[in-house]
Amino acid sequence: MAAKTWDPDWPFEMGGGGTPWDALVYDPELNLLYVGTGNAAPWNRKVRSPKGGDNLYLASILAINPDSGRLAWHYQEVPGEQWDYTSTQPIVLSTLKLGGVDRKVLMHAPKNGFFYVLDRASGELLSAEKYAVANWATHVDMKTGRPVEDKAVADYGDGKPKLVFPSPRGAHNWNPMSYSPKTGLVYIPTIHGGALFANPPGKSPYLPGRFNTQVLNGFSFMLANPESLPPALRPLADKKFLATQPEVAHSAALKAWDPVNHKFLWTVPRSSFMDHAGVLSTAGGLVVQGGLDGFLRVYRDTDGQLLKEIEVGTAIVAAPATYTVNGVQYIAVTAGSGGGGWSTWLPQNIAFRKGNANRILAFRLDGAATPVPPDLPPPGPIPEPPPQKGTPADIKAGEGIFAANCRGCHTNTWPAPLPDLRRTTAATHAIIKDIVLKGALQVRGMPRFDDVLSERDVEQVQAYLLSLAHSAYAGQQAKPAAGLQQGHL
Ligand code: HEC
Missing domain, CATH: 1.10.760.10 (Cytochrome c-like domain)
Known part of the structure; x- marks a missing residue:
């Protein structure tokens, strides 16, 4: 197929994603299936949907009756989503005492930086509070249930580049958070970071089989090196502007969030912004999380005190699980680098030193020492390449x-x-x-x-x-x- 010039009428009626790729929870009591749906890709909504509208059911939670397949209710977290804010993050069901009344709730910490508590029978919004730096919306209006966007700050559809928090990595991504009914806290592997967006005017040629959204996009840490950015994003590197903005360096931390009083009780920083492995909390009062740095760590659930640190020598990204066999409790975790860290091993990733030994590790109190892989040998020399070709x-x-x-x-x-x-x-x-x-x-x-x-x-x-x-x-x-x-x- 020959490349043709990008035609402004071409993609208008097409949807922009909304793929459900993670959260899927069944509640047998209410016979409802909850599904979190995806983003619309970084795509200027004025181009995607020039007639406006919310683009249902992007970035939403859907409650579906599995017998009829019909929708019981929906709650859209980001109407007209345009920053890559998926709502696919794992959903937690529990009961919370709110205003003295036990409510059957659904809890959700999607990429967009707001922590949502919904009544899971009706979909009623009970609270939506920021659990991370998020500047795309000032707050969620509790009357309408809609976010109040800060358009001057975050709407890149006006032709100006914008620095938006959180980034497409999200304030929390796919790595499972964990709720402990014992402490009433949700342990969230959080990420801090922002992103750069611009939709410069003009048309680039339409390339079949590619993204043709015309949106330029980068991570806020790239502002440290403005020459690496496309020219349309460089104005964001202005020092005076950055002095008024949140920290542009990315980071990650394990945080204990109180979903009733909307505050953090404790925070433990992680080794790098890519280090935000899934979390397990137990009835015995433990919070367990692995690290990209090759350790499995056990914290006290009430105050984040580090109780034990086990060197495993393999990066951990997944959430640990716990189970009992013949009265013995185990904690197991699939270990291995990946899961959205893609192609680069940061020096903080133990794979940088030891390579990637994908394996399942299971621990018990009287277990043996964990075998730690040896360091990688130094790289061999680059072999003499075949002769140069081309001009x-x-x-x-x-x-x-x-x-x-x-x-x-x-x-x-x-x-x-x-x-x-x-x-x-x-x-x-x-x-x-x-x-x-x-x-x-x-x-x-x-x-x-x-x-x-x-x-x-x-x-x-x-x-x-x-x-x-x-x-x-x-x-x-x-x-x-x-x-x-x-x-x-
Ligand atoms: C989705 C990830 C991905 C992308 C994108 C990708 N590759 Fe690869 N490539 C791989 C993997 C994985 C291997 C290793 C396969 C193996 O283990 O033999 C590989 C191997 C290769 C090899 C063999 C290298 C060797 O020395 O054995 C070549 C050559 C190569 N890729 C070229 C390319 C080129 C050119 C492109 C872009 C047009 C490309 N790749 C894009 C994943 C990718």
């Missing part, structure tokens, strides 16, 4: 194709979860078209691109990869240590 123009074009298609997975650093393509051998280079266009490594997770790339495109990417390999190799030969540097973000 300087091909290399330049290949760099663009690589950035648009490949860099999300291949960082070309060491260590990294995916192959460093500076080290690809001559034999593999010889079959690169089979790999990239025909899916020769598809079963191992390398996608095929024949729907969006041509043979010519692959030749240009190859020219770029060979130029990368040659300059790394030359650097290594000139000064041995230089080619062996570890990767960084």
